[in-house]
Amino acid sequence: MATHQPSNRELWEAVFDASTLRDADFQTMSGIPLEPVYGPDDGEFPGQFPYTRGPYASMYRSRLWTMRMFAGFGTADDTNWRFKEIIKAGGTGLSTAFDMPTLLGIDSDDAMALGEVGRCGVAIDTIADMEDLYSGIDLGEITTSMTINSPAAVIFAMFVAQAERAGTPRAHLGGTLQNDILKEYQAQKEFVFPPRQSMRLVRDTIDFTAAEMPRWHSISISGYHIREAGSTAVEELAFTLANGFAYVELAMQAGLPVDTFAPRLSFFFNAHIDFFEEIAKYRAARRIWARWMKERYGAAHERSMQLRFHCQTAGVSLTAQQPEVNIVRTAIEALAGVLGGAQSLHTNSMDEAMALPTEKAARIALRTQQVIANETNVTHVADPLGGSYFLEALTDEMEAQAEHLFGYLHQLGDGSMLEGAIKGIEENWFQGKIADSAYDLERQLNAGRRITVGVNAYTEGNDEAQIDLLKITTEDESRQRKRLDQVRHDRDQHAVDSALERIRTEAADSSVNLMPALIDAVKVYATLGEIMGTMESEFGRHVEVPVI
Amino acid sequence: MSERILIAKVGLDGHDRGIKVVARILRDAGFEVIYTGLFQTPQTVAAAAVDEDVDAIGLSMLSGAHMTLAPLVVEAVRKLGSEIPVILGGIVPDHDLDQLTAAGIAAVLTPGATAVEIATEVRAVLDRANT
DSSP, X not given: OOOOOOOHHHHHHHHHHTSOOOSOOOBOTTOOBOOSOOSOTTSOXXXXXXXXXXXXXXXXXXXXXXXXXXXXXXXXXXXXXXXXXXXXXXXXXXXXXXXXXXXXXXXXXXXXXXXXXXXXXXXXXXXXXXXXXXXXXXXXTSOEXXXXXXXXXXXXXXXXXXXXXXXXOGGGXXXXXXXXXXXXXXXXXXXXXXXXXXXXXXXXXXXXXXXXOTTEESEEEEOHHHHHTTOOHHHHHHHHHHHHHHHHHHHHXXXXXXXXXXXXXXXXXXXXXXXXXHHHHHHHHHHHHHHIIIIITOOOSHHHHOOOEEEEEOGGGOOSSSTTHHHXXXXXXXXXXXXXXXXXXXXXXXXXXXXXXXXXXXXXXXXXXXXXXXXXXXXXXXXXXXXXXXXXXHHHHHHHHHHHHHHHHHHHTTTOHHHHHHHHHHTTHHHHHHHHHHHHHHHHHHTTSSOOBTTTBXXXXXXXXXXXXXXXXXXXXXXXXXXXXXXXXXXXXXXHHHHHHHHHHHHTOTTSOOHHHHHHHHHTTOOHHHHHHHXXXXXXXXXXXXXX | OOXXXXXXXXXXXXXXXXXXXXXXXXXXXXXXXXXXXXXXXXXXXXXXXXXXXXXXXXXXXXXXXXXXXXXHHHHHHHHTTOOOOEEEEEOOOGGGHHHHHHTTOOEEEOTTOOHHHHHHHHHHHHHHHTO
C-alpha cells in the first residue's frame, strides 16, 4: 500500500497550525479573508528549506519585526534619556551607536579624540559609562544591539559586567553584538588590529556566547556598510555571505560544532531604493545561506540554516536637498525590507544627510514603520511577492551572480572562504570593487542616467531654509573628559595594572579565550583605551594601503 | 604640468566613499591627486602638503568634527609658512559656513555637488590663490 507523501503545503500547515498568532483580523479592508501564504501545494513555503520565502512558517502573523531604532549621542546620560523616549514611543528594541573614539578603542581624553567625543554616537570609556547608558532599562526584557567592531570584545565585556551588577545574569541577556570585523577592512574602515588578530577576538566572543549566553547573537554579519561604501546590491549580498562563511569556518576551526554557534549568527542588510532588487536580495540571501550551511558546513539544525536579518534604510539614499522628501524614500525602502521578511528594522530620519537626528525626525522615522505595520495590511501574507515571474527571476539571477563571486574567493583562499576573505582584504580586492561601483554610480548620476529628486532634477525648493538640526556642543566633550578623570582618580590602580598585565599575557597566547580577562579588567574600571592599547602591544596595528 | 591636489582624511572618521569618488573626479578633470589614507592628524596633513608641494588640500569630513579639525589643518599649514588653500567637503550644515570661512577654509563642498561643480570649485580656488 502506497503511503501518503505529505505535500509541502501540508507540511507547512502542520507547523503553521502549531504557531501562536497575533490577535489581528487577517483580511483586506473589504473584508476578504487572506491566507497566511499563497502558492502551489508543492512549491516552497515559508519556514521550509531553503527558506527563500522566510525563516518561519507564520512570519509576521506571529510576530511583527522588531522596531529597533539606532541611537546614541553625547554622554551616556544623554543617550539613556533618548533610549527611554524610544521605548515610550513604542520602539521594541534598542540599538546603540557609539562615537568614533569608542569605535576605534580610544579614550575620550586621547589627543586623536579631539572634536569627536559624543558626536556620532555615545562616548564610552569605562564600565561607569555603560552603567549610565542602560540605567533603569530592564535588559532581561528588551533586547539590545551594539554597533561596535574592533573593540567589540571589550565593550561586550562592559555590557555583560554592568548587566550582571544590575541584576540580570548573562544567560538572560538578549541582543546582538555587531562584531563583524571583516567588513571594517572592506568598507566601514574602523579597524585597529590586523585582520588575523582581530579574528581571534571574534572567535573568542563566538566561543564565549555559545557557551554562556544562549539568547545572544554573537555577530551581526553586515552588508549595510558595504553597500553604504558604494557596492552594488549583488556585491553586498555576495561579500556579506562570504564573510559569514568565513566566520563559520573560523569557529569550526576552533573546534566548535557548527550547530552550537550557527543559530546565533545574524545578518544586517541595507534597504536601498531599488525596490524589487532589494526584496530579491533578501530572498536570495536566505536561500544561499541555507544551502551552504547544510551542504558545505553540514549544519543539521534548522536554526543554523535560517538566515535572520536586521535591515536599515539606506543612509546614502538620503539627500541634504529638500530633506522632507527623505521620509518618502525611507518609507519605500522600509517597505522593501518588510516585504523581504526582515526580523528587525531601523528607519533613518529625514535629517540624517546632515546631522544626527532630532527627536522629532527620529519619531517620524519610527512612525513610518508603525504605518507599515498597522495600516497597510502587508503583514498578513508571508512573502507576498513570491511567485511573481519577475521577482523569482531576479532572485535566481542575484543568487547566480553571488555564487560567481564566491567562486573567486574560494579560489583565492585555496578552498577556504576564511582565507579568501582575509586575502581579499589584504589584496584590496573588496575595497577596489566597492570603490569602482561607487564611482560607476556617481558617473551615472553625473551623466543624468540616474535621477535623484532634488539633486540632479526637480530642484525647485532647494533654496528654502534648512530644517532644524541637532547640535552637539563641545560641552559634552569636556563633561566626558572630567568624568573619565574622576573614574581614573577613584579606582584601585594596582588592580587595573594587574588586570592589564593578565590581558597582555593572554593576548600573547592565542589558545586562550580573552573574554574572562576582559570582563575582570572592566570590572576594576580599566578604560577602553587602556585595554585596547594593551592588546595592541601584542597584536600590532593594521595600516591600510589606500586605493583610489 | 597638471596641478597637484592632496586629499586627506583627518581624525577618526573612516567614511572614505566620498573621498575616493572625489579623487577620481579630480583625476578625470586633469588634476594630479595624492591621497593620504585614513586617520591623519592636522600636522601630518600639513607636512605632507608642504613636502609634496601641492596646490591645494581637500579634506573630507563626515563625522561632525569639521568645526574642530578643519581650522586646525589651516593653522598647521600656515604654521609651516605655507599659503596652500584648504577646501572642505562632506556633511557641513549651513550654520557652520561663516565660521569656517572666517577660519580660513577656502571653499566648502556639500552633499549633492556634481563632478562639474567640484572641479569648477577647485579650479576657482586655485585661480584665487594664484592671483
